[in-house]
Amino acid sequence: MRAFLRSAGVIVVLCAVAGVAAANDYFPQSVASGDPTATSVVLWTRAVTPDGGIPTRVDLSVATDAAMTDVVATRAIDVDAQYDGVVKVKVDDLMPYSDYYYQFSYGGNSSPIGRTRTAPTPDMDVDVRFAVVYCQDYVGRYYNAYLKMLLDHDEDIDFIVHLGDYIYETTGDPQFQDPSDERKIEFEDTEGAIPLGSGDDMYYAAASLSNYRDIYRTYRSDEVLQQVHERWPMVVIWDDHEYSDDNWGATATYFDGRTDEYDVERKQNAERAFYEWVPIDVGLDQDGELDITAADLYPNAMIYRDLIYGSNLHLVLTDLRNFRPDHLIREDAFPGVVAVDEQTLAGIIGEGWPAVRESFDPYVDMDVLGGGLPIFQQTLNLIAANLYMMENPELDFFEAVRLGEEAMSGNVSTTFINLAFAEAGLIPPFPPETQAGLPRGISYLLMGKQAVYSDLGSRYFVVKDTFDLYAVVGYLASGGDSQEVYGSQQNAWLQGTLLLSPATWKVLGHSFMMTPMVIDFTNPLIAALLPPEFPDFLRTTMVINAEDFNGLPHKRMELLGSSTTSGLLEFVDNAVVISGDIHATFVTDHQNGIYEITPPAISSATSGDIVIRTAASDPILGQIPGIEQILENFALLLQISSMGPAVSPSDILYANTFSHGYGIFDVSSDAFDILIQQISSDEIGTSYYDDPEALNDLFTPLMFEIRDGLLSPVVQ
């Protein structure tokens, strides 16, 4: 009974805020709208019968008033049962920049009334206000940020941009999710899901269509998220978690190279559920009704698109997941293998090579050396095979031997050989005096790869100097393809769209950041904070996140330019980049009038909390005294590093790695105003759904403006 009273209270409060009816048994996830143009908008609902069936037909009414008296369009829509009751329909012949109200019904039962707004035509000089959100993990977390947006902005937001991670595919990844009784994901089809973790930490990742649908259904049971969709059109792109953590194309990365995780069927299941549940203008037939075909699915899926919203805003939204190449350092790269040899390295560095040569890794060519020293070669092969088996108990013995032999052929780092021999209780075969005459190169070890199968040294925590050199080798050898995050077709579209846009402001939407996620532990201001026990191998410049544009340094340079080359965005007047993914707030000056704004995540574990959690559970980092206090200053470490010589030209002007919230952007013919609303991550497990006003004291606004190419803080 208490529970009933409480949830009844929630509905009353929310209705008072929203002024519309809540979802009901016939339309349990309410309604939604998205992808507005000057003449059309996509409308959404899900219709079911109380006994769990699906009606065959629903009727749609569109009106210009909230009372639904001035009806301008009606439509009967056949419900295709294969889409689980979802109805998605594109309605056109609408007036530009107008509010419309819409309602679905069948058999005398009506959905809540939704409100939406079409875009202004390209010649309309109107002031536009839009919200930017991303990363809305449901597990153990509440949408207080959306609730604050509902309280503050009922009438005045034109639309919302969602930069991805609309859902998370896992039921409780211990790295960042904390399921609670009230906020958890349960799969009906556990057989069809991927089991991950072990023992008490066992959890699942979605793989079947049923799994992905369960997630969307659960997320959209949230009353606050329903209110958001009832109120404003949303324009959504995906990041990784709509499919799988840190994916590239159809390849997942849960097992860090231990198994082949390329799975087109799973990818397509994820995309089907996305098109079903998200009011995106994809997966519709000529009549504008739901019809998902092979043309919409991987590898053909095209969700990158642009939205012209009056004369002042051109929103250009990208897909950074389906066409991206693999991470430059593969998760299964063997630490001792030399990735760049002396000849190549000397060629890139040029006449400066002799001066820096000593700082690189000495190596031997085992194809030459091994033949003369068969016992040494065999010992080394065995050590390598052992490493493979230790890190992948599933591996067949003979396969481990084969992999070990393969890794220990060609150029192998003597630093690695010495470490591996010492670890095995053997005398390191290359004392310092023998190393002077050896060639020098870059091993994976020298880029921070400590294990055979690992995300550390691959997607995260990579040594910047050596990684950047390694990256350029692949970039040149592949003609840029190794870092072509957009794929060639999207890249051509993006260049044309940005360069030819007549709009005042060109807003480039990325699901992940270009802002430097780099900590320079050699920066004197940072080095002074480190305890004596801080390991030497970390006393360098580390790329904290190589999963985003920081792991694609030359693509990043193609966009932003450098001291010697011009970047695409330098040729685009009034370019503003908006990005998601990182669960933190960043305001970044990329120089030459290019700014990047990353608002905080709606609800997903903040990057500050994630690095502290990761460090605490890491066998090496966890041993460093005071590591938690150091990482409490994560934002400051990133900011100081960005201002120093290690990272140029970008400067982080503001960073907060412990907040949730959203961004509100006001765009006019002469200014781009930024409001970021932030709430402490301590509040995320608490529901304010029955006391929304309490949020007013918990949120802190942060304001900036861009005028005449300059971004400056606005002090209230």
Ligand SMILES: [Fe+2]
């Ligand atoms: Fe996320």
